[in-house]
Amino acid sequence: MDHARRVNIIPQNFENVLLTINRIKGVKDSLVAGLDGIPIGKIDRESSVLSASTVAALGAVRELTKTVSYGDLEQLIVETDYGKIIIEEFGTEHVIIILTEINANIGMIRVMLKKAVRDFTNNK
Amino acid sequence: MEQISKDSLKIVVFGALNAGKTTFVERLSGQELFLKGEYESITTSFDFVQIKQQDYLIHLFASPGHRRFSFMWETLATGMDGAILLLDSTVGVTPVDHELIDFIEQYGVPYIIAANKDDIFKMDPEFIRKELKLSDNILIGNTSALNDDNLDNLLDKLIDDINKRNNK
Numbered sequence A: 001m002d003h004a005r006r007v008n009i010i011p012q013n014f015e016n017v018l019l020t021i022n023r024i025k026g027v028k029d030s031l032v033a034g035l036d037g038i039p040i041g042k043i044d045r046e047s048s049v050l051s052a053s054t055v056a057a058l059g060a061v062r063e064l065t066k067t068v069s070y071g072d073l074e075q076l077i078v079e080t081d082y083g084k085i086i087i088e089e090f091g092t093e094h095v096i097i098i099l100t101e102i103n104a105n106i107g108m109i110r111v112m113l114k115k116a117v118r119d120f121t122n123n124k
Numbered sequence B: 001m002e003q004i005s006k007d008s009l010k011i012v013v014f015g016a017l018n019a020g021k022t023t024f025v026e027r028l029s030g031q032e033l034f035l036k037g038e039y040e041s042i043t044t045s046f047d048f049v050q051i052k053q054q055d056y057l058i059h060l061f062a063s064p065g066h067r068r069f070s071f072m073w074e075t076l077a078t079g080m081d082g083a084i085l086l087l088d089s090t091v092g093v094t095p096v097d098h099e100l101i102d103f104i105e106q107y108g109v110p111y112i113i114a115a116n117k118d119d120i121f122k123m124d125p126e127f128i129r130k131e132l133k134l135s136d137n138i139l140i141g142n143t144s145a146l147n148d149d150n151l152d153n154l155l156d157k158l159i160d161d162i163n164k165r166n167n168k
């Protein structure tokens, strides 16, 4: 990714998507990162580590689905005893990462997520 | 540490297992790494830290050395602005180094070569250039990650190359 392109990504649009998602019940936090593993918008240590590890995990799981020839990876959901981490590709160069409460309504979040991403893509 | 994306660069350190990549990014950053690759762990098989240099926030990654994780090279290389290939001077130029040069070349970004472990053995840069068939504009430096020797200087030169590329 060259410099010009990185500057051109307007965080404003992303922030609207994140605001919508953060309003969903059960969502603790959400973040958009480039496939380069670097968060969009504010780059603090916590979001940088989350972005870098998430994109790496996505790469590893994509390698898995490729190896076993089981389709294209669409979404990655990681469950922990804290809650869930939902990772979804967003356009061709970004991922959205959502951290949820343990008892969050995942179905609802996924539907809203799909809609938010679709709205974003249409409004570009 | 808070900064907007336009002032940031992604730089990835490649090299064979034991070339000194982890030591290199540790010494360069002078702090504890944000993520440190563990041999048994897939997702954190790389090292990651942020440093400030020349007004840039540098996202510095070191790739996993083990061949088993080579699929991670692509993931780490995505969107990189520059690369550093670390050679282990005590071992010389190996097939993995040839493979890594071919890999890095595909991305068309500025890169430099660091012949590491210079404190033990000095490799002649021109020998390396011949072995790896590198053009004259690729910088080759001798470093000792262990002694923090020539690391900052090489990173500066890489950043200069990246600046030149971006201002064209």
Ligand SMILES: Nc1nc2c(ncn2[C@@H]2O[C@H](COP(=O)(O)OP(=O)(O)O)[C@@H](O)[C@H]2O)c(=O)[nH]1
Residues within 6 Å of the ligand: B015, B016, B017, B018, B019, B020, B021, B022, B023, B024, B065, B116, B117, B118, B119, B120, B143, B144, B145, B146, B147
């Ligand atoms: N003598 C010497 N040893 C080094 C140097 N850089 C790294 N090492 C040592 O080489 C070994 C492997 O280093 P490490 O950074 O883990 O390599 P990596 O596998 O490429 O991440 C460690 O024992 C380091 O202390 C150097 O410049 N000189």
Ligand SMILES: [Mg+2]
Residues within 6 Å of the ligand: B021, B022, B023, B037, B062, B065
């Ligand atoms: Mg290492």
